[in-house]
Amino acid sequence: MTGYGRGEVLVDGLRLAAEVRSVNHRFCELSARLPRTLASYEAEARKIVMERTNRGKITLAVTWGENGDDHEPSGTLSLDERAADRYMELLQALKRKYALTGEVELQTFASLPNLFVWGEVRRDPEFYLGLLRDVVTAATEDMIRMKETEGAALRKDLDMRVESVRDRVAKIRERAPEKVRETAARYRERIRILLEGGDLSEERMAQEVAILSEKLDSTEECVRLEAHCDHFKKLVATEAAPGRKLNFLLQEMNREINTIGSKSADVPIVEQVVEIKEELERIREQVQNIE
Numbered sequence: 001m002t003g004y005g006r007g008e009v010l011v012d013g014l015r016l017a018a019e020v021r022s023v024n025h026r027f028c029e030l031s032a033r034l035p036r037t038l039a040s041y042e043a044e045a046r047k048i049v050m051e052r053t054n055r056g057k058i059t060l061a062v063t064w065g066e067n068g069d070d071h072e073p074s075g076t077l078s079l080d081e082r083a084a085d086r087y088m089e090l091l092q093a094l095k096r097k098y099a100l101t102g103e104v105e106l107q108t109f110a111s112l113p114n115l116f117v118w119g120e121v122r123r124d125p126e127f128y129l130g131l132l133r134d135v136v137t138a139a140t141e142d143m144i145r146m147k148e149t150e151g152a153a154l155r156k157d158l159d160m161r162v163e164s165v166r167d168r169v170a171k172i173r174e175r176a177p178e179k180v181r182e183t184a185a186r187y188r189e190r191i192r193i194l195l196e197g198g199d200l201s202e203e204r205m206a207q208e209v210a211i212l213s214e215k216l217d218s219t220e221e222c223v224r225l226e227a228h229c230d231h232f233k234k235l236v237a238t239e240a241a242p243g244r245k246l247n248f249l250l251q252e253m254n255r256e257i258n259t260i261g262s263k264s265a266d267v268p269i270v271e272q273v274v275e276i277k278e279e280l281e282r283i284r285e286q287v288q289n290i291e
Helices: 036-050 081-098 106-110 125-195 202-216 219-238 243-263 267-287
Strands: 003-011 014-023 028-033 056-066 076-079 116-119
Touching: 003 125, 014 125, 028 036, 036 056, 036 125, 056 125, 081 106, 125 219, 125 267, 219 243, 243 267
Parallel strands: 028 056
Antiparallel strands: 003 014, 014 056, 076 116
8 A cells, every 4th residue: 555654853953854655566675865974873763664564665855954054964064173283284385485475364364174174962872773763763753643644444345345246246146046946948959859759858857957057056165155245354354464464365256257157158257247347346446455
């Protein structure tokens, strides 16, 4: 299932935000993007997301923000006094040695490399790790809530479609005995016409009709298909991650309806078979979204 979640924490003027996105995928794949200051904790962030998800192509993005600006906490800018003193000593020595004139201007002096340095905010590693855990957990739980909402709607749709299959199977079961009787009657009549007055015992006739009826009877397939419908609804209602089981069950349901279709050339039954196949295909597409 698709999902999106966002989490955010604000501590001492530092804002850390995480976004988790998930789209349908056969397996569980996670790609993560963390800021430099938190890169060493990527494994921990991955663990939090993977423990709460089963399938999907998931993207985790964590960003820093400070006072509303999206950048990493950069610390303070300071002057490297030792470097500045050394620069000045060398410039004065150069002036004396070569008898140069003029003064060193501020603009020129300030443009010298490595004169100003950023000092990173020094914090306990557990501080950063705690923030990361909080924000990734919040984003993941937010995504799961969205998936649960989608899952409830999906379950309702699947229940409706499975009930539609059951209704159509019931119509086939109602029609099938009548179809067998009609076919048996036509079979008897055709045999009599072919024999043209020849002798065929009633016992042999009954035997042949019984064999034909057995070939045309789809009661067993209907019973199994109804049982599969019950099993399907039970899996959807009780299993935490029924996706794979439902796929296997759909294969069995398709096998049963194909057998029913091959046994009958009756137009009303064939119409129901076609409708059931179409409904099963819709169910199969929906099942691909289940984790």
